[in-house]
Amino acid sequence: MFDEILEKFEGSPSQQAVIRLFLERGFSVNEDGRVVSGGIEIPYTGIARELDVDRRVVDSTTDAILADPELKRIFTNISSVPSLMDLAPVLDLTVLTIEVASAGEAGIVAEVTGILADHGVSIRQVLSEDPEFTDDPKLYVITDAEIPGELLVEIRELSYVRRVGF
Numbered sequence: 001m002f003d004e005i006l007e008k009f010e011g012s013p014s015q016q017a018v019i020r021l022f023l024e025r026g027f028s029v030n031e032d033g034r035v036v037s038g039g040i041e042i043p044y045t046g047i048a049r050e051l052d053v054d055r056r057v058v059d060s061t062t063d064a065i066l067a068d069p070e071l072k073r074i075f076t077n078i079s080s081v082p083s084l085m086d087l088a089p090v091l092d093l094t095v096l097t098i099e100v101a102s103a104g105e106a107g108i109v110a111e112v113t114g115i116l117a118d119h120g121v122s123i124r125q126v127l128s129e130d131p132e133f134t135d136d137p138k139l140y141v142i143t144d145a146e147i148p149g150e151l152l153v154e155i156r157e158l159s160y161v162r163r164v165g166f
Contacts, residue, residue, distance in 0.1 A: 006019060015057060022035070025080060033059075044059055098139040104131055124143060125140075
């Protein structure tokens with residue numbers, strides 16, 4: 001799906017950068033063509049500055065989104081999810097990062113969280129990067145407790161796991 005969205009902006013790398021940012025941050029476009037996160041409007045100038053593009057690129061991208069029924073359906077309904085990953089050190093949480101060989105394989109999240117549950121590890125949050133949005137998707141599991149070494153080894157030995165870190 002991500003590639004199909006980007007193809008609609010094939011002739012404009014700057015507009016593709018805007019689209020990537022919207023998807024990565026969960027920014028939506030309201031009916032008035034304004035970029036929002038929840039009900040908070042995000043100025044075009046701030047987005048343009050972040051991407052080092054002209055503000056008019058953001059404006060033309062939102063116009064294109066509203067003019068395309070498929071894009072409009074996606075970008076008027078997208079939302080962001082708060083992540084505990086950056087707060088983990090402050091809140092004394094552990095972030096387990098799992099890199100897999102084939103992110104499209106079924107049951108990865110279920111098996112990893114099942115192993116943690118079997119060992120009595122409480123999970124605060126699970127975030128999974130979408131393989132359509134990133135080339136090297138990862139699974140992040142945020143826990144209240146330190147993860148014992150033997151548990152890391154058990155997860156690392158799963159056939160689809162390439163690397164485990166925390």
